Amino acid sequence: MAQHLYDPTQVESKWQAWWQQNGTNEIDLAAAKNPYYVLMMFPYPSAEGLHVGNVYAFTGADIHGRFKRLQGYDVFEPIGFDAFGIHSENFAMKVNRHPAELIPANIANFTRQLKMMGFMFDWRRTVDTTSPEYYKWTQWIFLQLYKAGLVYRDVKEVNFCPECGTVISDEQKNPDGTCERHPETMVERRALPCWFFRITNFADRLVNNHLNKKIDWSQRTVVDQVKWIGASHGAEVDFAVQNAPAGTPAIRVFTTRPDTLFGATFMVLSPEHPLVETITTPAQAAAVKAYQTTCAAKSDEERTTDTKEKTGIFTGAHAINPLTGAPIPVWIADYVLMGYGTGAIMAVPSGDHRDFAFAQNFNLPVVAIIDPDFSAFEPEMISGTSTEEKTPEQLRAEVLAGKAAWSGPGRMINSANATLDLNGLAKEDAIAKTTAWLSAQHLGNAKTQYRLRDWGISRQRYWGPPIPVWYDEEGNHHPIPESELPVQLPEMTDFRPKGDGKGPLANRPDWYNYTAADGRKGRRETDVMDNFLDSAWYFLRYISSNDPTQAWDPALVKQWMPIDMYIGGNEHAVLHLMYTRFLCMALHQAGVLDMGNELADPGEPFKKFRAHGLLIKDGSKMSKSRGNVVNPDEFVAEHGCDTLRTYLMFLGPYEQGGDFRLAQISGIRRFFNRLYDYYFNDAKQVVAEEELPKPLRVKMHQVIQKVTKDLETETESDPIGYNTAIAMLMELLNECKSHDVTSRSLQEALVTMIAPFAPHLAEEIWQGALGNTRSVWSAKWPSFDASLTTSDTVEIVVQINGKIRERLVVARSASKEELEQLARGTAAVQNETKNGAEVRKVIVVPGSLINVIVK
RNA sequence: GCCCGAGUGAUGAAAUCGGCAGACAUACGGGACUUAAAAUCCCGGGACCGUGAGGUCGUGCGGGUUCAAGUCCCGCCUCGGGCACCA
Numbered sequence: 001m002a003q004h005l006y007d008p009t010q011v012e013s014k015w016q017a018w019w020q021q022n023g024t025n026e027i028d029l030a031a032a033k034n035p036y037y038v039l040m041m042f043p044y045p046s047a048e049g050l051h052v053g054n055v056y057a058f059t060g061a062d063i064h065g066r067f068k069r070l071q072g073y074d075v076f077e078p079i080g081f082d083a084f085g086i087h088s089e090n091f092a093m094k095v096n097r098h099p100a101e102l103i104p105a106n107i108a109n110f111t112r113q114l115k116m117m118g119f120m121f122d123w124r125r126t127v128d129t130t131s132p133e134y135y136k137w138t139q140w141i142f143l144q145l146y147k148a149g150l151v152y153r154d155v156k157e158v159n160f161c162p163e164c165g166t167v168i169s170d171e172q173k174n175p176d177g178t179c180e181r182h183p184e185t186m187v188e189r190r191a192l193p194c195w196f197f198r199i200t201n202f203a204d205r206l207v208n209n210h211l212n213k214k215i216d217w218s219q220r221t222v223v224d225q226v227k228w229i230g231a232s233h234g235a236e237v238d239f240a241v242q243n244a245p246a247g248t249p250a251i252r253v254f255t256t257r258p259d260t261l262f263g264a265t266f267m268v269l270s271p272e273h274p275l276v277e278t279i280t281t282p283a284q285a286a287a288v289k290a291y292q293t294t295c296a297a298k299s300d301e302e303r304t305t306d307t308k309e310k311t312g313i314f315t316g317a318h319a320i321n322p323l324t325g326a327p328i329p330v331w332i333a334d335y336v337l338m339g340y341g342t343g344a345i346m347a348v349p350s351g352d353h354r355d356f357a358f359a360q361n362f363n364l365p366v367v368a369i370i371d372p373d374f375s376a377f378e379p380e381m382i383s384g385t386s387t388e389e390k391t392p393e394q395l396r397a398e399v400l401a402g403k404a405a406w407s408g409p410g411r412m413i414n415s416a417n418a419t420l421d422l423n424g425l426a427k428e429d430a431i432a433k434t435t436a437w438l439s440a441q442h443l444g445n446a447k448t449q450y451r452l453r454d455w456g457i458s459r460q461r462y463w464g465p466p467i468p469v470w471y472d473e474e475g476n477h478h479p480i481p482e483s484e485l486p487v488q489l490p491e492m493t494d495f496r497p498k499g500d501g502k503g504p505l506a507n508r509p510d511w512y513n514y515t516a517a518d519g520r521k522g523r524r525e526t527d528v529m530d531n532f533l534d535s536a537w538y539f540l541r542y543i544s545s546n547d548p549t550q551a552w553d554p555a556l557v558k559q560w561m562p563i564d565m566y567i568g569g570n571e572h573a574v575l576h577l578m579y580t581r582f583l584c585m586a587l588h589q590a591g592v593l594d595m596g597n598e599l600a601d602p603g604e605p606f607k608k609f610r611a612h613g614l615l616i617k618d619g620s621k622m623s624k625s626r627g628n629v630v631n632p633d634e635f636v637a638e639h640g641c642d643t644l645r646t647y648l649m650f651l652g653p654y655e656q657g658g659d660f661r662l663a664q665i666s667g668i669r670r671f672f673n674r675l676y677d678y679y680f681n682d683a684k685q686v687v688a689e690e691e692l693p694k695p696l697r698v699k700m701h702q703v704i705q706k707v708t709k710d711l712e713t714e715t716e717s718d719p720i721g722y723n724t725a726i727a728m729l730m731e732l733l734n735e736c737k738s739h740d741v742t743s744r745s746l747q748e749a750l751v752t753m754i755a756p757f758a759p760h761l762a763e764e765i766w767q768g769a770l771g772n773t774r775s776v777w778s779a780k781w782p783s784f785d786a787s788l789t790t791s792d793t794v795e796i797v798v799q800i801n802g803k804i805r806e807r808l809v810v811a812r813s814a815s816k817e818e819l820e821q822l823a824r825g826t827a828a829v830q831n832e833t834k835n836g837a838e839v840r841k842v843i844v845v846p847g848s849l850i851n852v853i854v855k
Numbered sequence: 856g857c858c859c860g861a862g863u864g865a866u867g868a869a870a871u872c873g874g875c876a877g878a879c880a881u882a883c884g885g886g887a888c889u890u891a892a893a894a895u896c897c898c899g900g901g902a903c904c905g906u907g908a909g910g911u912c913g914u915g916c917g918g919g920u921u922c923a924a925g926u927c928c929c930g931c932c933u934c935g936g937g938c939a940c941c942a
Binding site: 219220223224227228230232234253254255256257268303310334335336337339340341342344345346347352353354355357380449451570573614650651652653656658659661663664665666667668670671673674677709723724726727728729730731734795796797799801802804807840841842843845848849851852853 | 856858859860861866867868869870871874875878879880881882894895922923936937938940941942
C-alpha cells in the first residue's frame with residue numbers, strides 16, 4: 001500500500017485557498033457574541049521584506065488568537081502597515097524614488113509573506129497609515145485634542161537631529177545623546193516652534209494604573225514605563241529674593257525633602273532660569289553671563305555627569321529661607337536643569353551628597369539638621385568623608401560638625417522656629433508637618449513631580465500627515481475645519497530637508513497659501529506629524545477600516561475595546577506604548593472615545609500586554625546594520641510555514657526570546673512527519689475512550705491539562721509556555737504510537753492542540769484523515785478530566801539520609817503511615833538497621849518520596 | 856554607580872509549594888532496513904571510577920538555613936538589557 005507522505009507545500013497552499021474561499025478567517029464584528037481582540041504591533045513595510053524576527057513576534061500572537069478561537073471566542077486578529085515616517089522617507093531618498101511609489105510595492109511583498117505564513121488575519125480590514133482615508137482621521141484626532149485643550153504651540157528648546165533634519169522627542173534620543181535613528185550623530189538643542197500634546201496631564205494615571213494593577217502587563221514593560229514617567233513626591237516651596245526689584249516673583253523650588261528645609265543654606269538655579277537676569281547683581285553680571293555661555297555650548301549629558309567636578313557661579317543675590325528667615329546665597333550651576341521641576345533647587349549640604357560637594361567647592365555653610373541613626377547603616381548614607389576605620393560615633397560627630405553629609409535615617413535637630421518645631425521627629429513625620437506648615441503660611445504645598453515631558457509632535461519633514469492648522473496674517477493659529485479633511489500631502493519631487501528648521505512643505509506656496517471659508521487669508525502649517533501618532537490609534541481604525549464616515553464606529557468600539565491581548569516588543573515600552581495609552585485617555589477626555597471599559601481606567605486601551613523576547617542570530621539582535629537578518633521565504637519553501645512557526649516557538653520561552661539556529665528545525669519536521677504518519681498510515685483500532693489503556697488515557701488528559709495551562713495567560717506571572725506545550729504534544733504522540741488502539745476523542749484532542757502551532761497540517765488531518773466536513777477552526781479545545789490526570793499507582797523514592805536507595809511502586813492513595821511501614825521494610829533500610837544503625841526520623845512526602853534518617 | 860534579567864550536559868532547553876536534576880528535542884555513537892546513501896525504526900547518551908552490580912561527584916563561585924536547595928538567605932563573579940547629578 002502506498003504511504004501518504006507529508007508534503008507541506010501542497011498542504012499549505014491547499015488550505016490557504018480553502019480558508020480564503022470559505023471566509024474562515026473573516027469575522028462579522030457586529031454579530032460577535034464573545035469578542036476577543038488580539039493585536040500585534042503592525043510592521044513597517046521595509047523594502048527588504050519581512051524577516052524572521054517579525055515572524056517570531058506574529059507567530060506568538062497568532063497562536064494566542066487561534067487558541068482563544070478554539071476556546072470559543074470570536075477572535076478578531078487584524079494586520080496593517082505603518083508606512084509613514086522618516087524611515088520610509090530616508091530610504092526613498094537613498095534610492096532616489098518617491099515613497100508613494102515604493103510603499104505599495106513593499107506592502108504587496110509584505111502581504112504575500114504574511115499570507116504565506118498562514119496567520120489568521122482578516123484581510124478585509126487592513127489599514128495603511130499613508131492612505132488619505134487613514135490620515136484624514138489622524139488629522140481629525142489632532143483636532144479633537146486641539147478642541148479639548150490638550151494641544152499647545154510653544155517655542156521650546158527641542159532635540160534636533162541634524163541628520164534627520166527634524167525635531168525628535170526625548171524618547172527618540174539615546175542615553176549617550178545620539179539619535180535613535182542615527183547612532184553616529186549627536187542630537188543638538190534648538191529653539192523651534194513646535195506643537196505639543198499634554199501627555200504630562202495624564203502622568204498620574206499612566207503611572208498609577210500600573211501601580212494599582214488596573215491593567216495586566218509584562219513586568220519589565222511596567223518597570224520601564226514607571227521609571228520613564230518618574231514620579232517624585234515632595235513639595236514646592238517659595239523663596240523670596242532679598243532686596244529684589246519690585247514685582248520680582250519668589251523663587252519656587254521643588255524638593256522631595258521638605259523636612260530638611262532648616263538646613264537649606266544656599267540655592268542653585270539653572271543657568272537658563274528666567275529670574276537669573278533679574279536678580280544678578282551688577283558686580284556678578286559679567287561672570288554669570290560667561291558661565292551661562294559655557295553651559296549653553298554643552299549638551300545635557302556633559303552637564304549632568306555625576307563624576308564631574310561641580311561648577312557654578314554666585315549671582316550676588318540672596319533669598320530668604322522661609323523657615324529660618326536667614327538670607328542664603330543664590331548660585332547658578334549647570335547640573336540644575338530647566339527642564340525638570342522648577343529649574344531651581346534649595347541646597348541642603350548636610351543632607352545631600354551633591355549639595356555637600358558643591359558647598360565644599362565654594363566654601364558655603366553647612367548646618368546639620370539630622371542626628372544620624374546608625375542602626376541600619378549603609379555606606380552610601382554618608383558622603384564627604386571616608387568611612388575607613390571609623391566608629392559610628394566618630395562618623396556621627398563629623399556629621400554633626402558639618403564635615404560630612406548624612407542622607408540616612410535619624411532624628412531632626414536644629415529645626416525649630418517660633419511656630420514650627422521638628423526637633424526629635426523622624427523623616428516621614430517631619431515631611432508631613434513641614435508641608436502642612438508651608439501650606440498654611442502660603443509658602444508652599446505638596447506636589448508630585450514627573451520626569452515625563454510633553455510630547456512634541458512637529459516634524460520638519462515631508463512623509464507624514466500635515467498638521468491641520470493654519471495661521472492668519474497676525475500669526476494666530478486656527479484649526480482647519482473638519483469638513484476640509486484630509487489636508488492632503490502634495491506630490492513633491494524634491495523633499496530633502498534643508499536643515500533650516502523648516503519642512504519641505506514650506507517650499508510650496510501653492511500648497512500652503514490658504515483662504516478660509518470666511519475669506520481670511522493665511523498660510524498652512526508646513527510641519528507634519530510624528531509617525532508615532534499614526535501608530536497610536538491603528539487598532540481603533542481596524543474596527544471601522546472601511547467606514548468613510550467616521551474614524552471608528554462607537555458601538556463597535558464599545559463592543560471590541562479595550563484590546564484583550566496585545567503582544568509586541570519591549571523596545572516600544574516608553575515610545576509607542578506610552579503614547580498610545582495617553583492618546584486613548586486624551587480621546588476619552590475629549591468625549592470622542594468610549595471603550596465601555598468598566599474594570600480599568602476608562603482610557604486604557606490594552607487589558608493585557610505581553611512583551612516577547614528577542615530573536616538572536618549569531619549572538620546579537622537581528623538587524624539590517626549587522627547584516628544577520630534572515631528572510632523566512634527559503635525556510636517556508638523548504639519546510640513549510642507550519643514547521644517554521646513551530647520551530648520558532650520551540651526555541652525557548654517566548655517571553656525570553658531565542659537563538660535562531662537551524663540545527664533543531666529537523667526535529668520539528670520529523671515530529672510532523674510522524675504525526676502525519678500516525679493519522680494517515682498507522683491504522684490503529686479505534687475504541688471508546690474508556691477502553692484505552694490506562695497509561696495512554698492518563699497521558700492524554702495530563703497533556704491537555706499542561707498544554708492548556710501553557711497557552712493560558714491568566715496573570716503576568718503565568719508565563720507563556722509555547723516551548724513546553726510543544727514538548728508535551730511530542731510526548732503524547734510518542735505515547736499514542738506505542739499503543740495499538742486509539743479513540744476518536746484522543747485523535748481529535750491531539751490535532752486540535754497542534755492546530756494553533758501548525759494550522760494547515762491540523763486542517764489536513766482534521767478534514768483529510770478524520771473525515772470532518774467542517775473546518776478544524778470550528779472545533780472545540782479539548783477539556784481534561786482532573787481525576788484522570790493522575791494514575792492510580794505512583795513510584796516512590798526511598799532515600800536514606802537523602803540518598804536514593806530504592807524505588808517502590810505503590811497505590812497513590814497509600815497513607816503516610818503505610819508508606820513509612822513500606823520504607824522500613826525495604827532491604828536498604830533493613831540492611832542499615834541490621835548493622836546497628838537506628839532510625840531517627842522518617843519524612844514522608846506522599847506521591848513523591850520517603851526520606852529515612854538513620855544514625 | 857544603580858535597577859531588571861540570565862548563568863543547568865556537546866547544543867537549544869525542562870524542572871507548581873524546597874522533594875528523584877537534565878523532560879522534549881538537536882548533535883553524536885551503536886544496531887536494523889538498504890547493493891549503497893538518504894529517509895525511517897530500535898538502543899545508548901552529565902562527568903568520573905568500576906568487567907559488572909554499583910559507587911562518587913554534579914545546576915557560575917564561596918558560605919548559610921533544612922531531613923532535603925537549580926529553587927530560600929548572605930557575600931561575590933560573568934554575560935545581556937535598561938537608567939544615570941531628577942532635586
